[in-house]
Amino acid sequence: MIVPMNREPLHLVWDWNGTVLNDFEIILRSTNDSFSDHGLPAITADQYRTQIKMPIRSFYADILGHEPGDEEWEALDATFHKYYVAYEREARLSDGLPDLFREWSGRGHSQSLLSMYHDDKLVPVVRHHGIDRYFELVQGTTPPRPARKGLHLRDHLARLGVDPARVVLIGDSPDDAAAAATVGAHAILYSGGFAAGQSLRATGAPIADSLTAAVALIDEVMADAAAAGEG
Structure with a gap:
């Protein structure tokens, strides 16, 4: 009230x-599907929750262990959004x-x-x-x-x-x-x-x-x- x-x-x-x-579950699924497409290991829900920060590119740098170059970042971002758009109306x-x-x-x-x-x-x-x-x-x-x-x-x-x-x-x-x-x-x-x-x-x-x-x-x-x- x-x-x-x-x-x-x-x-x-x-x-x-x-x-x-x-x-959250859709974001995590989209992230891991994107990572899989790029040959990267999946992350857990706990990893996501404890490491998430903005800007999102910095979060990816922590997960990847290196600062993604422009081409790598754009590819990861595009693939993530491809999956997210496919899933988002399930939320x-x-x-x-x-x-x-x-x-x-x-x-x-x-x-x-x-x-x-x-x-x-x-x-x-x-x-x-x-x-x-x-x-x-x-x-x-x-x-x-x-x-x-x-x-x-x-x-x-x-x-x-x-x-x-x-x-x-x-x-x-x-x-x-x-x-x-x-x-x-x-x-x-x-x-x-x-x-x-x-x-x-x-x-x-x-x-x-x-x-x-x-x-x-x-x-x-x-x-x-x-x-x-x-x-």
Whole structure:
């Protein structure tokens, strides 16, 4: 349940992969299918969760044991996306959705969806799940893709014209917390996505084990910010 707020409306930015879309198993399968095509050994779920970081090319460098050259990286990335696009519609929305979207909007707040996924692939799959109507903006990346989510989030909020101090980002990775901090927004991290709990805790951001719990934390986060003179 979302506790009604007495202050001015807030804006909630949702992350896509691993947060709104429960697609970890599909991401892992696509990664390993791509690795197999390129003669590389498969990785486990634990390896993925503990080693994942942004930009994704750095994650691949750790897994491969060397920095991939442009040609190698482009080949791996293209093969991954070939498999991911083939599998992605098997994924389902995370628990609590889309009810949380409806409840949030019904209380007079706004929301949007931001992803590092390619925009031309993101928009159709969001529409496929029937949730595009809940968001003021659905935004993926377009070439040249930003290396970090902070730059992408800054552009996203500028397009929306919202005050970062009134923004909460719900995501599942340390990069989400870093992106929010970069622009002066707030972050709540969801532990049911891609990153291991240890890496989430290291950010110092509030952590929730469900999206329902994440939304329920928003009042507390904003109250703490107000007490600290941040919002």
